[in-house]
Amino acid sequence: MKKAGFLILIIFFNVSVYSQTRNADTYLLSNVANTFGFGAISVLDPYLSPLQYNGIGLKYDNDNLRFLDTEKLNLSRQSKFTITAAEALNPAFTSLMMLVGANYQYGMYYHFQPISDLKVLAGGSCDVDFAVKYLPRNTNNPVNMDMSTNLNISAMAFYKLKLLKRDVQLQLSLQSPLLGCMFVPQTGASYYELFLLGNLTDAFHFSSLHNKRGFQSRLLLHVPFKRSNWHVGFDFNMLKYSANGAVYKKDDFGLVVGTTFDMISFSGRKNLPPSNFKSITE
Numbered sequence: 001m002k003k004a005g006f007l008i009l010i011i012f013f014n015v016s017v018y019s020q021t022r023n024a025d026t027y028l029l030s031n032v033a034n035t036f037g038f039g040a041i042s043v044l045d046p047y048l049s050p051l052q053y054n055g056i057g058l059k060y061d062n063d064n065l066r067f068l069d070t071e072k073l074n075l076s077r078q079s080k081f082t083i084t085a086a087e088a089l090n091p092a093f094t095s096l097m098m099l100v101g102a103n104y105q106y107g108m109y110y111h112f113q114p115i116s117d118l119k120v121l122a123g124g125s126c127d128v129d130f131a132v133k134y135l136p137r138n139t140n141n142p143v144n145m146d147m148s149t150n151l152n153i154s155a156m157a158f159y160k161l162k163l164l165k166r167d168v169q170l171q172l173s174l175q176s177p178l179l180g181c182m183f184v185p186q187t188g189a190s191y192y193e194l195f196l197l198g199n200l201t202d203a204f205h206f207s208s209l210h211n212k213r214g215f216q217s218r219l220l221l222h223v224p225f226k227r228s229n230w231h232v233g234f235d236f237n238m239l240k241y242s243a244n245g246a247v248y249k250k251d252d253f254g255l256v257v258g259t260t261f262d263m264i265s266f267s268g269r270k271n272l273p274p275s276n277f278k279s280i281t282e
Helices: 002-024 191-196
Strands: 029-044 052-069 072-089 096-115 118-134 143-163 166-183 204-207 212-224 229-243 246-264
Touching: 029 072, 029 096, 029 229, 052 096, 052 246, 072 118, 096 143, 166 229, 212 246
Parallel strands: none
Antiparallel strands: 029 052, 029 246, 052 072, 072 096, 096 118, 118 143, 143 166, 166 204, 166 212, 212 229, 229 246
């Protein structure tokens, strides 16, 4: 009887130690932000028109930030997906241009902490950008596509402060293209000639600071509530690039609002969830 009781005690002790060790494991959280934006947009596309078009646009982006390793909390990665839709009119209000676009980027950051309430992330990213612009009044060439890939320098800063007796956080994000490749057709060349006949001469161009300059910036205020975290702020983006003797521009400024939350993911054989995490697939 004593041996049985001793055996039960050993088993209970081992299970307890394993449970405490399992619960002490560190799991990486993904900081996910869903943001909606509305604002003004300005587009100059010499392939479609020599005039600058101005209008309004909508934007949505999903931003995912996560540390790379539990042992290295000074390195993180970012993945971000953005979709845009806009309408713009010429100065005489006689012609409408429509724009739909998407962008995906992946970046890496190194973290600094200059002071206790300020965190700075500096690094770079690569992105793929695609957009379609449609001008119905053009009978021969009513559509032009923006296609590019870029290597960018990127930085973010997070600053904690108290506002109206509430702990809030300011976030500033900046990004600028350095090197890349872009698709810019000759003015007047039809897409039938470009793709069906394979005449892509002078359609793809190397881009750097000599022919493509711009920046993307975002200022956010993160405010926690009882059961959610919201952010509100501004976007201000400028882009200017040139090829084949033509200059293209796209600028936008707007208000953004969204939610931020942290989530955790488990997958594979080595990253199993603790027993108190339940999955619908189990």
